[in-house]
Amino acid sequence: MVNKKIRMYICMVGIAATIFIGKAAYAVGITDGQVVSANKAWKITFSHSIALDDLTKQGIVVQDSKGDNVSISIAIGSDDKSILINPPEGGYKSGENYTLILNNKVHNNKGEKLKDTKSMHFSIQKSVEASTALHRIYSSNYKAGLIDSSGKLVVQPKYNYIKLSNNNDYSINADDNNPIIVSLGSKYGLIDKAGNIILEPKYDYIYGFSDGLSRAKINNKIVFIDVNGKVVIEPQFKEAGDFNNGLAAVKGDNDKYGFIDKTGKVVIQPQFDAYTEGGGGEGFQFQYNFNGDYAAVVKDGKFGVIDKLGNYKIKLDSNFKMFVSDSLILVGQGENGYKYIDVDGNTVFSNSDMPVSSAMEAQDLFFENGFASYFKKKSGASYSMGIVDEKGKVISDAKYDYFAPRISEGMAILRANNEYVCLDTATGNEFSVDAEYVGEFKEGLARVYVKGEGNSYYIDKTGKKVLQPDSSFDSIGDFENGLAMVTYKGKDAYIDKTGKIVWQE
Known part of the structure; x- marks a missing residue:
């Protein structure tokens, strides 16, 4: 029971929703059936420090309309009095109704429990059907809009800019539940997939959503906003990076880098160095991001790997270190070459032929869709190239030209003897294509460019020509979500x- 002298209250930061619990329980501003976005995160603030143990977690539940518990995650706030209830992975279901329940298992650090069970109902915004992707179009006056995969207009072309799904050139994936970033004039805001405005354009820039939050710039200050456009972390740092796996890098007053959680609490004090190579637009700045539970860092000119508590998983030393995939770290050893290791320090693959001591030298060694290049010295400064997977298995010997490969859908696009080579990484089978350009495989097809209008075409993974638009097509693009952007008789299509x-058009 709650001590009569102590008044516990809970503040649910959402759409003006507040619950107060104390000697006499009552609610203010609660509206059952609130409509929120699929990635809605609820923040609950208590009057006293809350004990976030297994018992309290059992007392905070979100149920769907069938009464089944939803797999949410819960984190403690920076003041120890607030809790953040994050949505399930992939977000809540479009159009579904939910109930957030707090019962008397929730307690403070003194063991005092909430007096009564409280609940709040909410529903999720209906979006374009999950099976429908969206594709960016431009009007004759170069305003951006969106169509669906059938060509139906969904968002009128009135925006200066529409941000697309990661790694896409002109489409938004069907399973991308984040709001869409748009700009009008010089200001940025948010819309949903039906074109409804979530946040009127007011920011100087919105960077893109990661872990349910996005950086937004206004008056040379960085804030973090949620999928509803609400500011959840006020400006307090010189610089900030995107959230990855619950943490974001920030630059402190000492010009060092540390990490904050989603409540804005500093969980790893700023202590790591900036690391920059090159100059101008070609320079490289070391990015502090967590890959799962670990991040590569630089301190006092040495490189190491830390966990989410700031403890060293791999101790600092002079060898260059950087995550090059979700699970592997490249360790540059200067003239002794390089190796890939896992977070336990086990060597997965090593190569003594190619000196690596910095990020600029490592840029060709990153993994792409599970595979990376490796290089063997031929003569002098000349190298040949092969392919290795994330387990360190050599997929193809180093017999290709030094070339930045495009690897996707299990197919690697390489160069040898002045021809393009398409390598099946699963079988080792390959075929050559005599062309000016061969694009990466997308949705089972790759575009092949041959000089002259109307000569370009698409091939499948066996090298078979499967589609060749007629001579009225000036250019063709990669397929994304079922459609390819082309130029037809001088117009976009x-x-x-x-x-x-x-x-x-």
């Missing part, structure tokens, strides 16, 4: 995999 035009 989209085609499907049969070559049919589904939309034209």
